[in-house]
Amino acid sequence: MLQFVSTRLLRALVTLFIIVTFAFFVLRLAGDPAERFFDPSQTPPEVIDAFRREWGLDQPIWVQFYRYIIAVLHGDLGNSMRENRSAVETVFARLPATLWIMVPTLFLKTAIGVAAGMLAALYRNSVFDRAIMSASIFGFTVPPFVLALVLALVFAVQLRWLPSGGYATPYHMILPIATLSIAGAAVVARYTRSAMVEVLGRPFVRTAAAKGVRSGQVVTKHVLPNAAVPIVTVFGFMMGNVVGGAVVVESVFSWPGIGRLLVTSVQSRDLAVVQVILLLIGVMMVLSNLLIDLLYGLIDPRMRSPKAQTA
Amino acid sequence: MAIEQDGLSTSTEGSVFTEKGKLQTFLQAWPPLVILALAWLALMIFIAIFAPLLTPYDFMAVDVLARLKPPAFFGGAFNHILGTDQLGRDVLSRTLTSIRVSITVAICATMISTAIGVMLGFLAAYFRGWVDQVILTIVDAQLAMPFMIIAIAVLAFLGNSLTIFVMLLGLYGWEQVTRIARGLAISANTQGYAAAAREIGASPWRIYLRHILPNISATIVVAMTLNIPGVILLESSLSFLGIGLQPPQTSLGNMVGYGRDYIQSAPWIMLMPSAIIVITTLSVSIMGDWLRDRIDPTLK
Numbered sequence: 001m002l003q004f005v006s007t008r009l010l011r012a013l014v015t016l017f018i019i020v021t022f023a024f025f026v027l028r029l030a031g032d033p034a035e036r037f038f039d040p041s042q043t044p045p046e047v048i049d050a051f052r053r054e055w056g057l058d059q060p061i062w063v064q065f066y067r068y069i070i071a072v073l074h075g076d077l078g079n080s081m082r083e084n085r086s087a088v089e090t091v092f093a094r095l096p097a098t099l100w101i102m103v104p105t106l107f108l109k110t111a112i113g114v115a116a117g118m119l120a121a122l123y124r125n126s127v128f129d130r131a132i133m134s135a136s137i138f139g140f141t142v143p144p145f146v147l148a149l150v151l152a153l154v155f156a157v158q159l160r161w162l163p164s165g166g167y168a169t170p171y172h173m174i175l176p177i178a179t180l181s182i183a184g185a186a187v188v189a190r191y192t193r194s195a196m197v198e199v200l201g202r203p204f205v206r207t208a209a210a211k212g213v214r215s216g217q218v219v220t221k222h223v224l225p226n227a228a229v230p231i232v233t234v235f236g237f238m239m240g241n242v243v244g245g246a247v248v249v250e251s252v253f254s255w256p257g258i259g260r261l262l263v264t265s266v267q268s269r270d271l272a273v274v275q276v277i278l279l280l281i282g283v284m285m286v287l288s289n290l291l292i293d294l295l296y297g298l299i300d301p302r303m304r305s306p307k308a309q310t311a
Numbered sequence: 312m313a314i315e316q317d318g319l320s321t322s323t324e325g326s327v328f329t330e331k332g333k334l335q336t337f338l339q340a341w342p343p344l345v346i347l348a349l350a351w352l353a354l355m356i357f358i359a360i361f362a363p364l365l366t367p368y369d370f371m372a373v374d375v376l377a378r379l380k381p382p383a384f385f386g387g388a389f390n391h392i393l394g395t396d397q398l399g400r401d402v403l404s405r406t407l408t409s410i411r412v413s414i415t416v417a418i419c420a421t422m423i424s425t426a427i428g429v430m431l432g433f434l435a436a437y438f439r440g441w442v443d444q445v446i447l448t449i450v451d452a453q454l455a456m457p458f459m460i461i462a463i464a465v466l467a468f469l470g471n472s473l474t475i476f477v478m479l480l481g482l483y484g485w486e487q488v489t490r491i492a493r494g495l496a497i498s499a500n501t502q503g504y505a506a507a508a509r510e511i512g513a514s515p516w517r518i519y520l521r522h523i524l525p526n527i528s529a530t531i532v533v534a535m536t537l538n539i540p541g542v543i544l545l546e547s548s549l550s551f552l553g554i555g556l557q558p559p560q561t562s563l564g565n566m567v568g569y570g571r572d573y574i575q576s577a578p579w580i581m582l583m584p585s586a587i588i589v590i591t592t593l594s595v596s597i598m599g600d601w602l603r604d605r606i607d608p609t610l611k
Contacts, residue, residue, distance in 0.1 A: 011451070014448060014452075015448075015451060015452045015455050018448070018449065018452040019452060019455070019456060022452075022461075023464070137593065137596065138589075138593075140596070141540060141544075141589060141592040141593040141596055142589050143544045143547055143548055143551075143564075143588060143589075143592075144548070145547075145548060145551045145564075145567060145568075145571075146567065146585040146588060146589060149567065149571055149574060149581060149585065150585070152574065153574055153578060157574060157575050157578075240455075241457060244457055244459075244460045245457070247459065247460070247463065247552070248548050248551065248552065251551075251552055252571070262460070262463060262464075263463065263552055263553075263554065266463055266464060266466075266554065267553075267554070274464055277460075278460065278461075278464055281456070281457065281460055282455070282456055285455045285456060285457070286455055289455055
C-alpha cells in the first residue's frame, strides 16, 4: 500500500511540474507582454525597458523560468498587471462565485446521472432505458453555450421566471446550475449505465439472485460496489474540473467567477493571473486524480497490486 | 408463442420471408438513424465544398436598410429566407459560409491530431524504454488538464491567425490516438507479417508505414471520427467566447456568440447556427458509433 501511495504521489508531482512548465513557456514565448501592454510607437523606449526590468522580462528565458519555479515554490506568483494586487488574491477573490455554482452542480449532476444510469441499466432495453439514453446523447452533443442560451431564451426571455444573468440573488444561480447539471448528468448517466450493465451480466450477480437475495440488496451490496470504479473516475474528473469547468457558462450568464476572469485576463494578457488560474486548475485536477487513485485502492483491492497499476 | 408461430408460417411461404429478411438485414446494417446522420453529413460536406456558389449574398455584405429582418415564415420576406442580423447581413449566407469554415477547421484539426498521435504512438512502440515512458507521461499530463483551458491560454497569447487556430485545435485528442496507435503497434509487432517484413530486412519506416499502419488504419479512422465532434464543440465554444476565429471571418460558434446579444429581439441569428452545430455533432457521433460497431467492436 505504501508503494502504491508513493508511486501515485510521484506521478502527481511530475504532472504538476509539466503543467507549471507548460504554463510558463507557452505564456512567455508567445509574445512580449510589454508590447501588448503599451503601444510601441507611442511609448518612449525607456518606459518599456523599465517595465521589462520590473517584470524580469529582460532576462534570458531560462533565467526567468528558474526564478519562476523558485517563486512558485515560495508561493509567490506575481502581481496582477491590471489590478494592483497579487495575482493569487485576484483569483481567489473570484473563487467563491465559481464554487457557488459548481459545488451544487457537482452533487446534482452526480445524483441525477447515477440514478438515471442505474434505472436505465436495470430496465435495459425498455422504453425508459431508450428515453434516458437518447436524452443523454443530447446532453453530450449540445454544446454548453447553446444549452445555456436556449434555457435563457425560454426561462428568462419568454417566460420571465428567472434573471438572464448577474450575481445578485440566489435566483441568479438557477440557470447556470441547471445548464451545467443537465450536461454533466448526461455524461454520468452514460458511464453509470455501461458500468452497471457490465456488472449485471456477471455470474456472481446471478448467484446472489438465485440464492434468494432481495433485488434491492443485490444492487446495493453486489452490483454497485463492483460498478463503482468507472463512476468514481468520472466523478474525480468532474471534481478536478470544479474550478475551470464553467468558463463558457459563466460568460453566458455574466457570472463573476474564475472562468470569466480567465477569459478577460487572457484578452488583456494579464500573465500572472492566467498562470495562477492554470496552476489552480492543474492542482485541482492533479489532487482529485490522486484522491481518486487512492479511492480505487479502497474500493477495489485488486488495484493495489503493482501489476494492476501498469495496466 | 403466437409470434413464433407467425414466424414459422411465413417461413414456409418462401418468397415473403426472404423479402422481409432482406429488408430486416438491410435495416440492421443501416439503421434509419445512421442513414439520416450520413445524409446530413453528406449535405454538410456538400455545403462546405460549394458554399461560395450557394450563398445568395456575400456573407460580409452589409445592408443597413434591412437590419434584423425576421426569417421568411416569421414575418420576413423571401429575399432573406433566414432573416438578417444587426448589420443587415444575410443569415443564410453567413450560416452556409460558417458551415464551410467550421467543417474545414474540424477536419484539418483532426487530421493533424491523428498524424501527431500515430507518430508518437509508433515512436513509443518502436523505441519502448525511456522514450515510451516520456511519451506516456506527457499523455498523462494532457489527460490531467482540460484542453479547453490550455487552448484559451495559448490562443489569446499567440494571437488569432487561422493557421495558429487550426494547429492548436490539431492538438485536441492527440493523446487518445497516441494511446490507441501505441497499443496496436505493440501488438502488431508480435504478429507474423511484421516479423516477416523485418526478417526480409525492411527498414523500421517501411515496416511501420507500409505494413503496420494499413493494418491498424480501420481503428485509427474510427478514433478520428469520434474525435471530430469534440473539435467542432471546442472550435465553436472558443469562437463563441470571442477568442477563436475573429471577425470578419465567420464560424458557427462566432455567429452564436454575437447572436446572443440579440437573443430577445432577433433570436434567429443564434438559433440557426446552434441547431446546425447540434445536429452535426450528433450525426458525427452516430456515424462514429456505427462505424466502431461495424469495423472494430473491441474499441470502446
